[in-house]
Amino acid sequence: MEEARVAGVAAAELYRVALAGFSGATSPLPADASAYGILAWFKENVAKLPEFVGGAMDFGALLCATNLCKTLEKLGCTHFAGLKGRREFEGPLELGETSGEVAKPVRNFMKYF
Numbered sequence: 001m002e003e004a005r006v007a008g009v010a011a012a013e014l015y016r017v018a019l020a021g022f023s024g025a026t027s028p029l030p031a032d033a034s035a036y037g038i039l040a041w042f043k044e045n046v047a048k049l050p051e052f053v054g055g056a057m058d059f060g061a062l063l064c065a066t067n068l069c070k071t072l073e074k075l076g077c078t079h080f081a082g083l084k085g086r087r088e089f090e091g092p093l094e095l096g097e098t099s100g101e102v103a104k105p106v107r108n109f110m111k112y113f
Helices: 002-020 035-046 049-074 104-112
Strands: none
Touching: 002 035
């Protein structure tokens, strides 16, 4: 059991360092560093990973779109001029979305765009 605890603490530290490399943070390791405590910590923190990755992807898409618009603007394109400062956009029906359901990443992207 001691070997499992030591391996768990080492793996938890690797996970914390890897996530920190992407500006992410985990909850502190449990004071009770038993094998069970480490596994419970992993369960709690890994459950948050999809939200973190999704947010990073949304930010990457936003950054790409923003830079594309700025590049096109510098090249003389005027199509995006009307979007600056705009806070309201057409809904899914006006944009041709027939299912009535827009994926969360698209909604997040449009919210920040």
